[in-house]
Amino acid sequence: MMWRNHWNFGVDRTFGCGSLVGMEVKELIEACDRELQAMGAQRELLCEVEGFPIYGYTLMRRMSERTVYLSSGIHGDEPAGPLALLELLKERVLNESCSWYVCPILNPTGLQAGTRENYQGFDLNRDYLNCKSFEVASHAKWIEGIKCDFAISLHEDWESSGFYFYEINQLEDRPQRYARMVEALAPTMPMEPESLIDDHEVREAGWIYHGSEPDEPKHWPEAIFLAVQGCPLSFTFETPSSLELSLRVKAHKVAVCAALRICI
Incomplete structure (x- = not known):
């Protein structure tokens, strides 16, 4: 999740991914909104920044035994997550067996500009303790009012060559996952081969088994905040930004579907 401004939506204004060629950020927000509302999700406007709405969605199912949180787009130079999430919504991966909380695009101004940070220069995924940014302050307040059993966040990394993920697990250790x-x-994609990823030693190739304490005490990411708020298990998925966008989107889709089969 290191910052590189190689993907500049402020110039291209397109995602360039299959049927999504030509889609702009507002169109992507609207497309996710249509799919979620068609499934019966309740929409809440968390905040609006520079003309972009940031929504949180709640989709409660009467017979569900588990509640899943799913987010993407917190770093604007990581487009594969929001694009994958839209495709998953269209394919109705949010199945009837679970209730859902979904935040499709948490940093629309960064996505528009192609920058990791938002329009004010904040790295939103380091702001969940201090909540200095409007986006995170609003999102954190929303998270405080929900309860989830499992969380998935979609990210990318300009410095990796393969897929990897963080697991924060406060339940039983299950290496078979x-x-x-x-x-x-x-x-679809090999696991990241490096033994040290983003200054973290791996447990196995591409697998960082992370505690529920932040690496930087004053700079909490979303996953740590979720853990502190009571989410016992989370996966943060990372695809390598150097690879073709359509492949990264596919890898995120495969990983989300696999995680839901494995953990739910």
Whole structure:
């Protein structure tokens, strides 16, 4: 999740991914909104920044035994997550067995500009303790009012060559989940081979087993905030930004579907 401004929506204004060629940020927000509302999700406007709405969605199912939180787009130079999430929504991956909380695009101004940070220069994914940014202050307040059993966040990394993920697990350690994730991803993307990823030692290739304490005490990411708020298990998925966008989108979709099969 290191910052690189190689993907500049402020210049291209397109995502360039299959049927999504020509889609702008507002169109992507509207497309996600249509799909979620068509499924019966309740929309809440968390805030509006520079003309972009940031929504949180709640989709409660009467017979569900688990509640899943799903987010993407917190870093604007990581477009594969929001694009993958839209495709997953269209494919109705939010199945009837779970209730859902969804935040499709948390940093629309960064996505528009192609920058990791928002329009004010804040790295939103380091602001969940201090809540200095309007986006995170609004989002954190919303999170405080929800309860989820499992969380998935979609990210990218300009410095990796393969897929990797963070696992924050305050429940029973189940290493077999990793083997099943690798098996699911193998036809699409290899796991990151480095033994040190973003200054973290890996447990196995592409698997960072992270505690619920932040790396930087004053700079909390979303996943740590979720853990502190009571979410016992979360996966943060990372695809390598150097690879073709359509492949990164596919890898995120495969990983989300696999995680839901494995963990729910």
